[in-house]
Amino acid sequence: MKKKSTPPEWARRFLSWYCRPELLEDLQGDLNEYFDRNLKTKGPRRSRFIYILDVFKFFRSYTIRKPKFLDLFIQWIMIGSYIKTSGRSIVRNKLFSFINIIGMAVSMSVGLLMIAFISDLLDYDNFHEKKDRIYRVITADQRRDQPLMNLASTSVKGGKEIRESVAGLEELTLLRNGFGGDAAFGETILPVGGLWADPSFFKVFTFPLVQGDPVTALKEPYSLVLTEKSAAKLFGTTNALGKSVTLDTSHYVVTGIMKDIPKLSHIRFEALGSFSTLELKKPNDDGGFLNWESIYSNYVYVLLPENGTLESVQIALDKVSATENAAIQNRKITLSLQPLKDIALGRHLTNQIGTAMLPLVVWILGGLAFMVILSACFNYTNLSIARSLRRSREVGIRKVIGAVKSHILGQFISESVIIALLALAFSFLLFLFLRIQFVSLHRFVDDLVSLELSPKLISYFIAFALVVGVGAGFIPALFFSRINAIRVLKDASSLQLFRRVTLRKALIVLQYSFSLMFITATLIGYNQYKGFLTFDLGFTTENILNLRLNGTNGDLVVKELSELPEVKEISRSLIVTSLGSAIGSSMKYKRMDDSASVWENHVDEHYLPLHQHVFLAGRNFNPKPEQAEETEAIVNEQLLQRFDIGERDPQKALAEVITIDKKKLTIVGVLKDFHYETVEEGIKPMVFRNTTDKTSGYINVKVFSTDWSSTRAAIEKAWRKVDKVHPLDATFYDEQLEQAYSQFSVMIKVIGFLAFLAVSIASMGLFGMVVFTTETRLKEISIRKVLGASEWILILLLSRGFLFLLTLASLVAIPATYLFFNNVVLNNFAYHVPIGITELLAGVTVVMVVAIVMIGSQTLKVARSNPAEVLKNE
Amino acid sequence: MKGTNLGEFEELVLLTIAALVNEAYSVAICDELEKYTGRSAKLGVVHTVLHRLEEKGLVKSKLGEATNVRGGKRKRYYLVTNTGKATLLKAKELRDRLWNVIPEFALKRI
Numbered sequence: 001m002k003k004k005s006t007p008p009e010w011a012r013r014f015l016s017w018y019c020r021p022e023l024l025e026d027l028q029g030d031l032n033e034y035f036d037r038n039l040k041t042k043g044p045r046r047s048r049f050i051y052i053l054d055v056f057k058f059f060r061s062y063t064i065r066k067p068k069f070l071d072l073f074i075q076w077i078m079i080g081s082y083i084k085t086s087g088r089s090i091v092r093n094k095l096f097s098f099i100n101i102i103g104m105a106v107s108m109s110v111g112l113l114m115i116a117f118i119s120d121l122l123d124y125d126n127f128h129e130k131k132d133r134i135y136r137v138i139t140a141d142q143r144r145d146q147p148l149m150n151l152a153s154t155s156v157k158g159g160k161e162i163r164e165s166v167a168g169l170e171e172l173t174l175l176r177n178g179f180g181g182d183a184a185f186g187e188t189i190l191p192v193g194g195l196w197a198d199p200s201f202f203k204v205f206t207f208p209l210v211q212g213d214p215v216t217a218l219k220e221p222y223s224l225v226l227t228e229k230s231a232a233k234l235f236g237t238t239n240a241l242g243k244s245v246t247l248d249t250s251h252y253v254v255t256g257i258m259k260d261i262p263k264l265s266h267i268r269f270e271a272l273g274s275f276s277t278l279e280l281k282k283p284n285d286d287g288g289f290l291n292w293e294s295i296y297s298n299y300v301y302v303l304l305p306e307n308g309t310l311e312s313v314q315i316a317l318d319k320v321s322a323t324e325n326a327a328i329q330n331r332k333i334t335l336s337l338q339p340l341k342d343i344a345l346g347r348h349l350t351n352q353i354g355t356a357m358l359p360l361v362v363w364i365l366g367g368l369a370f371m372v373i374l375s376a377c378f379n380y381t382n383l384s385i386a387r388s389l390r391r392s393r394e395v396g397i398r399k400v401i402g403a404v405k406s407h408i409l410g411q412f413i414s415e416s417v418i419i420a421l422l423a424l425a426f427s428f429l430l431f432l433f434l435r436i437q438f439v440s441l442h443r444f445v446d447d448l449v450s451l452e453l454s455p456k457l458i459s460y461f462i463a464f465a466l467v468v469g470v471g472a473g474f475i476p477a478l479f480f481s482r483i484n485a486i487r488v489l490k491d492a493s494s495l496q497l498f499r500r501v502t503l504r505k506a507l508i509v510l511q512y513s514f515s516l517m518f519i520t521a522t523l524i525g526y527n528q529y530k531g532f533l534t535f536d537l538g539f540t541t542e543n544i545l546n547l548r549l550n551g552t553n554g555d556l557v558v559k560e561l562s563e564l565p566e567v568k569e570i571s572r573s574l575i576v577t578s579l580g581s582a583i584g585s586s587m588k589y590k591r592m593d594d595s596a597s598v599w600e601n602h603v604d605e606h607y608l609p610l611h612q613h614v615f616l617a618g619r620n621f622n623p624k625p626e627q628a629e630e631t632e633a634i635v636n637e638q639l640l641q642r643f644d645i646g647e648r649d650p651q652k653a654l655a656e657v658i659t660i661d662k663k664k665l666t667i668v669g670v671l672k673d674f675h676y677e678t679v680e681e682g683i684k685p686m687v688f689r690n691t692t693d694k695t696s697g698y699i700n701v702k703v704f705s706t707d708w709s710s711t712r713a714a715i716e717k718a719w720r721k722v723d724k725v726h727p728l729d730a731t732f733y734d735e736q737l738e739q740a741y742s743q744f745s746v747m748i749k750v751i752g753f754l755a756f757l758a759v760s761i762a763s764m765g766l767f768g769m770v771v772f773t774t775e776t777r778l779k780e781i782s783i784r785k786v787l788g789a790s791e792w793i794l795i796l797l798l799s800r801g802f803l804f805l806l807t808l809a810s811l812v813a814i815p816a817t818y819l820f821f822n823n824v825v826l827n828n829f830a831y832h833v834p835i836g837i838t839e840l841l842a843g844v845t846v847v848m849v850v851a852i853v854m855i856g857s858q859t860l861k862v863a864r865s866n867p868a869e870v871l872k873n874e
Numbered sequence: 875m876k877g878t879n880l881g882e883f884e885e886l887v888l889l890t891i892a893a894l895v896n897e898a899y900s901v902a903i904c905d906e907l908e909k910y911t912g913r914s915a916k917l918g919v920v921h922t923v924l925h926r927l928e929e930k931g932l933v934k935s936k937l938g939e940a941t942n943v944r945g946g947k948r949k950r951y952y953l954v955t956n957t958g959k960a961t962l963l964k965a966k967e968l969r970d971r972l973w974n975v976i977p978e979f980a981l982k983r984i
Contacts (some may be wrong), residue, residue, distance in 0.1 A: 025937070029947030030900050030917060036943075057918040062925050 005044035007035050007051045015055045020065050027058060075410045086415040089391070090422075096383050099768045100376075100419055103761045105426035107369075107376035108468060110757065112431040113438055113451075114369045115460050120449040121357055124264045124344030128206045130303055133170070134340040135310075137162065137300040137317070138349060144330040152299065152349040157292045158320065158335055159300040166316040171303035173200040177353070178297055179273040181248040182551075182725055183234055189725050190234050192226075192247075194269035196278050204303045205267070211241045212256030223274035225256035230270040250277075263450045266344045266354040292324045295333060299353050302337070310337060355448050368754050371514050375758055377472035378507045379765035380416060384476035385504060386772045391480065392488045399485035408481040416473025417466055424465040442746045475503075505805055508766065512809030512847070513816075515762045518755035519843035520817040524835055525748045528826070531833035532741045533734075537578050538674025539611040541733035545715070546576050547699040548730070552723040554694055560718035561701060566711045569702040571606035572692040576700075576733070579740040580678045587687065588659040589643040598639060599676050599686040600660070602697070608634065608671075608688070610702055617650035618669030621690040630691045633658060633665035637673045639685035660687065675831075678740055682830040700733075759847055766802065767854050774798060774862040782867035794863040799855040806851055810844045880932075880965055886911065887923045888962060891933060892954045899938070899949040900924065924952060932958035 015031070016024055031054055038047030090097040125131055137158065139151040159174040180193035201207075202214035209217065210228060217225050224245055228238045231254070235243060243254045252273065261268055278289070288294050304313065317335045325332050338346070345357050395408055403411075435451045547557065554572060561567050575581050584597045605621040621632050635658075637650070646652030650670035657664050665687075673683045705711040712730075719728040731739075738745070774781075781794055789797075818840060826832050880888065890906045891898040900920060907915040927933045938949040954962070 025947050026900065026950035027921070029944035029949060030921075032945035032947060033901050033943070034917060054917060057916075058921070060918075060922060062922070 005039055005048070007031065008048050011052045011055045015058065018059060018065060019063050023063055027063070031055070074407065078407065078411070079414065082411045082414045083418065085394070085411070086418045089415065090419065093387065095771065096387065096768055097419070099764045100380050100383065101423050101426065103376040103379045103764050104420060104423035104468065104472070105430060106757055107373045107761060108420075108423055108427035108465065109430035109434055110369045110754065111373050111464055111468070112427055112461055113434050114366050115464055116431070116435070116451045116453075116457055117438075117449055118362060118366065119457055119460060120264060120451060121345040121362065125266055125340050126264070127262050128340065130204070130206070131340055133304045133306070133308070134204060135302050135304060135313075135337040136340065136343060137302060137335050138338045139295045140332075140334040140336065141295060142332040142334070150347070150349050151295055151351045152338075152343075152353060153296055153351040154298055154300050154335060155292055155295045155333075156298050157290050157294070157324070158333075159298060160290075161320045161324070162300065162302070162317065162335075165320060166313060168305065168308050168312055168316075169302050170305045170308070171200050171203045173204045173301050174198045174275055175201070175267075175299040175301070175353070176275065176278065176297055177299075179269075180271065183271070184246040185234050185243065188234055188236075190230070191726065192230055192234075192270045194271035194273065195267075196275045197225075197272045198275035201272065204301050207261065208259045210238065210257045210259055212254075214256070217256035218272060218274040219276065220253075220255070221274060221277040221280045222250060222252045223255040223277070224252035225258055225272040226254060227258050227260050227270055229260050231257050247273075252277075264344075266352075266356065268354050292333065293328060293331070296351055301340075313337060355444070357448060365750070368518075368751065371518075372754055372757050372761065373468060375511045375514055375761045375765075377468065378511050379761060379768065380419070380472035381475045382504050382507050382765060383768045383772070384412075384416075384473070385479055386769060388476070388479060388483075389776075392483055395480050395483045396485040396488035399483070400489065405481040408483075409477045412477030412480050413470055413473045416477070417469030420465045420469030420472065421462075423468075424461065428461065441749060442742060445746075504769070508762075508769065508802075508805050509809045509812070511758075511762045511765060512806055513813040515755065515758040516810055516813035516844055516847060517817050518751060518758045519847065520814060520840060521821070522748060522752040522755045523839040523843050524817070524821050525744065525751060527836065527839050528829075528832055529741060529744045529748055532679055532744065533737060535675070535679050535831065537679075538672060539613045541578075541611075541737060543703055544610070544733040545701045545703050545730050546733055546736060547701065547715075547719070547728065549696055549699065550726045550729065551695050552719075552726060554692070554697070554699055556722040557699055557719060560721055561699070561715065564711075564714050564718060566703050566705040566714065567701055568704055569606060569610045571610045571700045572604040572697060573607050573700060574602035574693065574697040576698055576736060577601060577674075577676050578678060579736055582677060585660050585687075587643075587685075589645060589656075594643075596642060596685065598642075598660075599684055600689055601676075601686075602689050602691045602693070604692050605690065607700065608669075610700060613674060614672040616670045616672050618654045618667070620669060621688075622668075624690055626694075630663055630689060631666060632668045632690050633660070634669040634671060634688040635667055636671050636676075636683070636686045638683055639687060640670065642685045658687075660689070665689065679831040680829045701730075755843075759850070763847075763850055763854065766851055767858075770802065770855050770858045773801075774858050778862060778865070778870055781862055782865070782870040785863070785867045786871070791860070791863045795856065795859045798859040798862065799852070802851070802855050806848060810848075814840055814844060880961060883919075884923055884927060885962070885965060887920065888927060888932060888954060888958060891952050892959075892962065896951070896953075898952045903952070927958070928952075931955060932961055 012028070015028065019027060031051055034054070035047050035051050038050055042050070128134060136152065137154050139154045139158070141149040141151060143149075156174060156176070159172065162169070163172045174197075176196040179196045181191070183190050183192045197218055199215065199218045201218055202209065209225075212225070217223060224247070226234070226240070231238045231240045234240070234245070238257055240254050240257060245252050245254060255274075256272075258272075302313070304310070314337060317337070321332075321334045325334075343356060345359055345362065348358055349356070398408060398411070439446045439449070439451065549557070558570050558572070561570055575583055582599050583601065585600050586595050587598045588595045603621075605623050608615075608620050616637065618634070621634065624630070624632075635645075635653070637648075640646065640648045640650065640653050643658070645656050645658075645667070646654070653667055653670055656667050658667065659665075671688075675683060676686045677684070701715070703711060703715075715730065716728050719730075777798070781798070784794060784797075818835060821835060826835075886907060887903060890903050890910070894902055894906060900917065903924070904915045904917055904920050907913075907920070924933070924935075928935060932955060933952045934955050935950050935952045938951050940946055940948050
C-alpha cells in the first residue's frame with residue numbers, strides 16, 4: 001500500500017520555528033485539516049504546495065515569536081561561567097588547544113594580511129573631499145581589424161571639447177604626463193618627475209598647498225608646484241615660493257608648495273608644471289598635441305555637481321565622440337566616465353597614471369587565504385567533535401539543571417570565539433612580521449599599499465576573529481546542543497561517538513586536497529618559472545650588461561667603456577628585447593593598401609653579433625655614419641610569412657624593399673625567429689633597423705670578468721666621467737629577465753607560503769586525530785596484543801584508515817591541479833615547458849612521508865604499550 | 875487598541891461565531907462563511923480577523939479536546955463575549971434605525 005501523504009516536513013518545521021507557541025497548535029491543526037481535505041480533491045502534489053503557501057501566508061506580525069529577552073539575559077549572566085569552563089577545557093587538553101590555537105593563529109595571520117591589503121586598496125583616494133563626484137574620462141580605442149584597447153588616458157582635444165560643449169560639469173582638469181627632468185637650483189641638481197596640470201587641478205582634487213594660492217598657482221606658463229619633500233631636497237627648505245628653477249633649459253618659478261601626497265593616492269608626482277607652458281611651447285608642430293587621436297599621455301578628470309547625473313554627461317560624451325570620429329577613418333574612439341573610487345581597484349586599463357590592482361587578483365588571493373583559514377576551522381571542528389565524549393557529561397548536567405539548546409549552543413560558540421580571540425593575539429604578532437615580508441616581496445606591492453595599522457583596521461581584525469570563531473565552533477556547538485541529557489548521564493558510551501565519522505573523514509580529505517593542490521601548484525609554477533628563465537630565446541643573454549641612457553651622451557660612454565679591459569664587445573639598441581617592452585611601427589610591402597604593425601628595435605651593427613642572433617640568410621648591417629640616411633633592415637621569418645615576401649624563402653627575400661615610417665628599407669638579412677616579447681606571447685613579425693639615438697636607449701656591454709665588483713666599479717667610474725648628474729642604471733640581462741618574470745616569482749612565493757601553511761595546519765589536525773583515535777582504541781589494541789597480534793599488524797590496523805583518506809585526497813588533488821594548469825593556466829602562455837610527473841608527485845610524496853611519520857610514531861607508541869598496564873586499570 | 879467599531883468582514887465572522895454556538899473554530903467558520911456569502915474565505919484572513927476580534931475583547935477562545943483528526947492537534951473554539959454581543963446588537967440597531975428613516979419609495983424601484 002502506498003504511504004499516506006504527509007505535509008512537507010520542512011514547512012512544518014518552519015511554521016513551528018517562527019510561530020508563537022500559544023498559536024501554533026491551532027494553526028497546525030487547521031493546516032492539517034485543510035491538507036487532508038485537499039488530498040482528497042486535489043491530489044498530494046497540489047495539496048503539499050498549498051500547505052507550503054499557507055505556511056508562508058501565516059507569516060504575519062501577530063504570529064511571529066518575539067525574541068526571548070529572558071533567554072538573552074541568561075546567556076549574558078552565564079558568560080562568566082562559559083569563560084571559566086572554556087578556560088578549564090583549554091588548559092586540560094593542552095595538545096588539542098595548542099593545535100587549535102596555533103593553527104588558527106597561523107591561518108588568521110594570513111587573513112589579517114588580506115584584510116589589511118584589501119582595506120588599503122579600498123581606502124585609495126579617500127582623502128579627496130569630493131571623491132564621490134570625481135570621475136575620470138577613459139577611452140576605448142577601436143581600430144579596424146584590431147582588438148579593442150581600453151585606456152585610462154585620453155586626448156587633450158577630448159578634454160577641451162568636453163570643457164566647452166558638455167554642460168552639467170562643475171569642474172574639469174587636464175593632466176599630461178612627461179613633465180620633469182633635471183631641476184637645477186644653484187649647485188643642486190635633482191631629477192624630478194611629475195605631471196603637467198591646469199589651474200582646475202586643485203579645485204577637483206584635495207591636495208592642500210602649504211604655500212601659494214591654489215587658484216593661480218598653475219595659471220601662468222612656467223609655473224612650478226613642488227611637494228614639500230622635493231622642495232626640501234632641492235632647496236634645503238620648504239620655504240621656496242617665488243624661487244626660480246632651471247628644468248632642462250627652461251626657467252620655472254615656484255608658485256606653490258604642496259603637502260606631500262598621501263601614500264594611498266592613485267595620482268603621484270613630485271612636481272606639477274603649469275599646462276599653459278605646454279601650450280606656449282606649441283607642441284602641435286610635432287606629433288599632433290591637439291589631435292583627437294593623441295590619446296596616450298593625457299588624463300582628464302571631471303567633477304560632477306552635487307546633483308549631477310552620470311547619464312546626461314555620458315550622452316554628451318557620446319555626442320563628442322561621434323562628432324570627432326566622423327572626421328577620422330578606420331578607427332573609433334569612445335569616451336566614458338570612470339568613478340575615482342574604481343580606479344585603484346578596478347578594471348584593467350592601459351596607460352594607467354599610477355598603480356592599480358585588478359579585483360580578480362584580490363579575489364584569488366582572498367580565496368587562497370580563505371582556504372587556509374577554512375583548513376584551520378576544520379581542525380577545530382574535527383577535534384572538538386572527536387573529543388565530544390569527554391564533554392558530553394558536562395552538557396548532560398547543564399541540560400538537567402535547565403539549560404536549553406540555545407544555551408549549550410551559546411556556550412560552545414563562545415568557547416570557540418575565546419579560542420579565536422586567543423589566536424588573534426598570536427596572529428597579530430605574526431601579522432606584524434608577515435607585513436614586512438609581504439611588502440618586500442616586490443617593488444610593486446611596496447608601492448601599492450602601506451598596511452598601516454589604524455583603529456578601523458583593528459576593529460576589522462576583531463570582527464574577523466569573531467567570524468572565524470563562530471564559523472569554527474558552529475558545527476561542534478550544534479552537535480553538543482543536540483545531545484540527549486538522559487542517555488548521556490545514564491551511559492556515556494551510548495553517545496554515538498562515531499556517528500559523525502563521515503563528516504570528519506570528509507573534512508580531512510577536503511583539507512588534504514587543498515594542501516596538496518597548493519603544494520603541487522607551487523611546484524608546477526616554480527618549474528614553469530625556471531623554464532621561463534632558462535628558455536632558449538633564440539639569442540644569448542649571458543654576461544651582457546645593459547646600461548640605460550637617460551639623456552647621457554651614449555657615444556662618449558661607449559668610448560670610455562671600450563677602454564676597459566673587461567669589456568669585450570659593445571653595442572647600442574633602443575630597447576632591450578624579451579622583457580615585455582615593445583615598439584611598433586606600421587609597415588607596408590608591395591601592396592600599398594596592406595599595412596600591418598610590426599615590432600621593431602633600433603640597433604647598431606654590433607648588436608646582432610653580440611647577442612649571437614642566428615642568420616638564415618644575408619648579412620649584418622654595414623657600419624653607417626651617424627648622419628647618413630637609413631637604408632637597411634633585417635627581419636625575422638614571421639615577417640616574411642606575414643607579407644609573403646620572396647615566397648617566404650629567406651634567400652629570395654634578400655634585396656626586397658619594405659616601407660616603414662615612410663622610409664624605404666632594403667632587407668639585407670633574415671634572422672631565425674626569436675622571442676622579442678616575453679614567452680607568454682607568440683612570435684610576431686619583427687624588424688631590426690640600423691639607427692641609434694645619441695642620448696636614449698641602451699648600451700649593451702659584453703663583460704668577461706672574474707671580479708664583478710671591481711668591474712662594476714670600473715664601469716661606474718667610466719660613466720661618472722661622462723655624466724655626473726644621473727646615476728648609472730646598469731643591470732645584467734639575466735637579472736632583467738628575472739625582473740620581467742618577477743610577477744611569477746612573487747606569485748610562487750605567495751602560493752608556496754600558503755602551501756606551507758596549509759600543509760602544516762592539515763598535518764597538525766591529522767596528528768590530533770591520530771592521537772585521539774589511538775588513545776580511544778588503547779584497550780582494543782591491548783586485547784588484540786594479548787591475543788597475539790604483532791606490532792606491525794597493529795600499526796597497519798591503526799594507520800590504514802588515515803592512509804586511505806590521504807590516498808583519496810591525492811587522487812582528488814593531483815588530477816584537479818593537473819587539469820587546471822594544463823587546460824586553464826598554461827593556455828595563456830604561448831611557450832611553456834610541459835608539466836612533468838616529478839612536480840606532480842613530489843608534493844604528494846613529501847606530505848605523505850610527513851603524515852606517515854606522524855601516524856607511525858603515534859601508533860607505534862600505542863602498539864608498544866604494555867597490555868597488562870592498560871587492562872589492569874579497568 | 876482600535877475602537878470597538880466593526881468592519882464588514884469582522885461583523886460577518888462575529889455573526890458566524892454566534893451562529894455556530896459551540897462549534898465555532900477556524901475551519902468551521904471558514905466553511906460557514908463560504909456557505910452563506912458565496913465568496914471563498916481564506917484561512918489566513920479569517921485567522922487574522924479572529925485574532926483581532928479577540929484583541930478587541932469581542933470573542934474569547936479556549937482549546938478543545940485532542941482528537942485523532944487534524945494530526946492530533948487540538949481545535950481552538952471561539953465564543954462571543956458579552957461585549958461582542960453588545961457590539962453586534964449595537965450594529966444591528968444602528969442599521970435598523972437607518973432602515974427606518976429611509977423613505978419607502980427610495981428603495982422600491984429595484
